[in-house]
Amino acid sequence: MSGKTLISEGSEWTFPLLEAYDREIARIAHEEFRLDTYQNQIEVITAEQMMDAYSSVGMPIGYHHWSFGKHFVSTEKHYRRGQMGLAYEIVINSDPCIAYLMEENTMTMQALVIAHACYGHNSFFKGNYLFRTWTSADSIIDYLVFARKYIEKCEERYGVDAVEELLDSCHALMNHGVDRYKRPAPLTMAEEQARQRSREEYLQSQINDLWRTVPTRSDEHSTAEAQRFPSEPQENLLYFVEKNAPLLEPWQREIVRIVRKIGQYFYPQRQTQVMNEGWATFWHYTLLNRLYEKGMVSDGFMIEFLQSHTNVVFQPDFDSPYYSGINPYALGFAMMSDLRRICEAPTDEDRHWFPEFAGGDWIKVLDFAMRNFKDESFVAQYLSPKLIRDLRLFAVLDDDREDTLEIAAIHDERGYRRVRQALADQYNLGSREPNIQVWNVDRRGDRSLTLRHTVYSRRPLAAGPTYEVLKHLHRLWGFTVRLEAVDETGKVSAVNEVRKA
Amino acid sequence: MSHLIDRRLNGKNRSAVNRQRFLRRFKDQLKRAVADAMAGRSITDVESGEKVSIPTRDLSEPVFGHGPGGRREAIHPGNKEFNAGDRVQRPRGGGGGGGGGKQASKDGEGEDDFIFELSREEFLDLFFEDLALPDLVKTQLAKIPEWKSVRAGFTSAGIPSNINVVRSLKGALARRTAIGAPYRGKLRELERQLEEVIAREGEHSPAAEALREEMRKLRIRIEAIPFIDSFDLRYNNRIRQPKPSTQAVMFCLMDVSGSMDQQRKDLAKRFFTLLYLFLTRNYEHIEVVFIRHHTVAKEVDEKEFFYSRETGGTVVSSALALMADIVEERYPTSDWNIYAAQASDGDNWQDDSPNCREILTTRILPAVQYFAYVEITPERHQSLWTEYEIVKQQFKHFAMQELGGAEDIYPVFRELFKRRMV
Numbered sequence: 044m045s046g047k048t049l050i051s052e053g054s055e056w057t058f059p060l061l062e063a064y065d066r067e068i069a070r071i072a073h074e075e076f077r078l079d080t081y082q083n084q085i086e087v088i089t090a091e092q093m094m095d096a097y098s099s100v101g102m103p104i105g106y107h108h109w110s111f112g113k114h115f116v117s118t119e120k121h122y123r124r125g126q127m128g129l130a131y132e133i134v135i136n137s138d139p140c141i142a143y144l145m146e147e148n149t150m151t152m153q154a155l156v157i158a159h160a161c162y163g164h165n166s167f168f169k170g171n172y173l174f175r176t177w178t179s180a181d182s183i184i185d186y187l188v189f190a191r192k193y194i195e196k197c198e199e200r201y202g203v204d205a206v207e208e209l210l211d212s213c214h215a216l217m218n219h220g221v222d223r224y225k226r227p228a229p230l231t232m233a234e235e236q237a238r239q240r241s242r243e244e245y246l247q248s249q250i251n252d253l254w255r256t257v258p259t260r261s262d263e264h265s266t267a268e269a270q271r272f273p274s275e276p277q278e279n280l281l282y283f284v285e286k287n288a289p290l291l292e293p294w295q296r297e298i299v300r301i302v303r304k305i306g307q308y309f310y311p312q313r314q315t316q317v318m319n320e321g322w323a324t325f326w327h328y329t330l331l332n333r334l335y336e337k338g339m340v341s342d343g344f345m346i347e348f349l350q351s352h353t354n355v356v357f358q359p360d361f362d363s364p365y366y367s368g369i370n371p372y373a374l375g376f377a378m379m380s381d382l383r384r385i386c387e388a389p390t391d392e393d394r395h396w397f398p399e400f401a402g403g404d405w406i407k408v409l410d411f412a413m414r415n416f417k418d419e420s421f422v423a424q425y426l427s428p429k430l431i432r433d434l435r436l437f438a439v440l441d442d443d444r445e446d447t448l449e450i451a452a453i454h455d456e457r458g459y460r461r462v463r464q465a466l467a468d469q470y471n472l473g474s475r476e477p478n479i480q481v482w483n484v485d486r487r488g489d490r491s492l493t494l495r496h497t498v499y500s501r502r503p504l505a506a507g508p509t510y511e512v513l514k515h516l517h518r519l520w521g522f523t524v525r526l527e528a529v530d531e532t533g534k535v536s537a538v539n540e541v542r543k544a
Numbered sequence: 545m546s547h548l549i550d551r552r553l554n555g556k557n558r559s560a561v562n563r564q565r566f567l568r569r570f571k572d573q574l575k576r577a578v579a580d581a582m583a584g585r586s587i588t589d590v591e592s593g594e595k596v597s598i599p600t601r602d603l604s605e606p607v608f609g610h611g612p613g614g615r616r617e618a619i620h621p622g623n624k625e626f627n628a629g630d631r632v633q634r635p636r637g638g639g640g641g642g643g644g645g646k647q648a649s650k651d652g653e654g655e656d657d658f659i660f661e662l663s664r665e666e667f668l669d670l671f672f673e674d675l676a677l678p679d680l681v682k683t684q685l686a687k688i689p690e691w692k693s694v695r696a697g698f699t700s701a702g703i704p705s706n707i708n709v710v711r712s713l714k715g716a717l718a719r720r721t722a723i724g725a726p727y728r729g730k731l732r733e734l735e736r737q738l739e740e741v742i743a744r745e746g747e748h749s750p751a752a753e754a755l756r757e758e759m760r761k762l763r764i765r766i767e768a769i770p771f772i773d774s775f776d777l778r779y780n781n782r783i784r785q786p787k788p789s790t791q792a793v794m795f796c797l798m799d800v801s802g803s804m805d806q807q808r809k810d811l812a813k814r815f816f817t818l819l820y821l822f823l824t825r826n827y828e829h830i831e832v833v834f835i836r837h838h839t840v841a842k843e844v845d846e847k848e849f850f851y852s853r854e855t856g857g858t859v860v861s862s863a864l865a866l867m868a869d870i871v872e873e874r875y876p877t878s879d880w881n882i883y884a885a886q887a888s889d890g891d892n893w894q895d896d897s898p899n900c901r902e903i904l905t906t907r908i909l910p911a912v913q914y915f916a917y918v919e920i921t922p923e924r925h926q927s928l929w930t931e932y933e934i935v936k937q938q939f940k941h942f943a944m945q946e947l948g949g950a951e952d953i954y955p956v957f958r959e960l961f962k963r964r965m966v
Binding site for chain 2: 058061084085109117203214358441450506
């Protein structure tokens, strides 16, 4: 296609047009901006199918569970009432990278989605270290197929209710199913199936050994008593349950494992929302502007595109009725664009704050940032004073020992570092989610399981849900489960417990 | 190069299973909601779905999370007048505190009930749950004249058009093999002897000729085994299975005498509507016959049935007799499942009530699947009720109930069509 001709004029899309846009966007993304992506698989679907995809939390193939039905029902309700437009894209972290386009969208929107999902998100999935560490894009689809089939088989064999109860309990602990410091082995369906059988048998034999009731000699007993089990606290509750719960059947352990694996697959997404969306938004903006510069899209196309782009990155002020926290698209896009600005047109302030890359090659700087950070560290590293001023960010300190809120820092010379640190901390999973670990199992007594919540900044657990989750854990463990809290001074206090019925 | 796939045509309702799971889990709550909904609106609306709500707390999927309290620092955009060190009042409703914990966005609906639409099908499913058509299967299968023919293996007798060629030829081959085996054995034996004789006595010796003659005869016998024999023939066998009748006729009988006011007719109408809907779930084809009566009975159309008004006395037996006539004339029991529902305020000409019982027991009840009588009256029962009670003793498929007001319809309906242990 020659440089000065429009790819399309009207708003109707066709398959040849989609192909043409994809080809041009790919050329710019790969050749001019050196984005490294997985193969793309673009699927055109209907609104109804989009709702389907939505409700299975973005898993292209999911097992059956009522909670997905609930999401579907509520999505459908909001959509039907017109309270919500559907997200115009869903993209799956897999290789090839699957992106859904909705058939109702105009050509402009389709091009926007292609740029955003197929080149933005896609390259992020492929490049970011968290995704590289925690997910295996090439095998996830196979694994989901395996999981679905396995759970269906269990439903046939043990009844829908038994499986549903188990899944409920596992879902309650899904966020606590990750070893943060260990890289999991990649999986394929074939291996998984082959290993699953032997695992069942092996696990069961291990458990029996752990819970052996044959009395040991008394001198051994006294030393063993002093030792806790597990000897180190375990943060991966689901893994601990899978390996050590005394009463679970092999198939139940396998389902715990499936939920754990899927939780692990979503773990990077929870930690890179700002970066991931910011990156994708930055690239759809950059790529489509480039198309316009090359004369391939019309003014009308750009106006429609900018309109929806502006909606996406809109950040209401804290006192606006529309305010519901910081919009990750807005913050991410602003930071990515700011990085480019610092490289291309640095001020003295930028040189002072970012001496290592101010005035550098923006493509390389952005690529480095995308690959090696998560939200928390990305903000801590790259949030610039200029952006703090632009967004007029301020820190509010809410201490329940004080009657009033304190404005801790604002966008001034004294406040930049504190604002930046506080914002980074806001994206730290460690402070966002309570730190709860397995502390002890009373192996020789009542087999009770003790968890410890390490309290951070005196923040208590939400009482109602906590008790519900403990009940779920109790269902998995089968014996008394208790929760203790350790405050900052190291004092331990009991929070709650669920006794064996 | 990207791969483009058009998925619009496949996999429409991928979440349908999940939706069913969801409904299944909350069936109890939903059933309550459905019952409430029915109480509050006209039954003629049943054609549409229903909006139901479930308390959000029942739906929660709990996870560990922080509660309010503690010390947290939150970043907000859009500072206008604040300076570092300023102190401000806590906003009501906890708006500012969200920094470390849950974002307010998705959970914004908070304590509201979870409201969603049931489709018409789902609504009726819940509504009719554990109700079953009384004696849905015809009581005597022999009476059903509708048959369908199904395959049932092979037989050795039948008509030529039903011959199964493959099966027959297989049989023939087996038979030829089996019958020919002794001859062929003998033939091989003779061939061996012939070779010996030729070796011993020469090519044209008499002994050799004799053996050759015998072999010739054997070959003729082998060839004489018929290629196919009537014994080999196999016929496709079809047997007839009784096919349950899928059509029903519903008789609506109503008293339109002066004592039935519009409100009572309305109640009756709801009852009939419900019965009709219930039948549509079980039969493919349904006809409805409306019979209204005061002192004389008349078959009418639906509009006239519900909205025309008559005065005068009441002779219930006239309607029953008309119904019996119509059944005999137009709806042979061999082809139709017959249901009848009668609504009345219980008023009847005193001497007529025994007549009603007579017609019911001799002419109507033997022919119908089910006869339901509802009496819409806040007052005490009259002679018709007492006579009908006698009928009830005798026939299991006769049911009667009293209807006080709109809110009674559903319970009464359930009571009438309670799942029966056969």
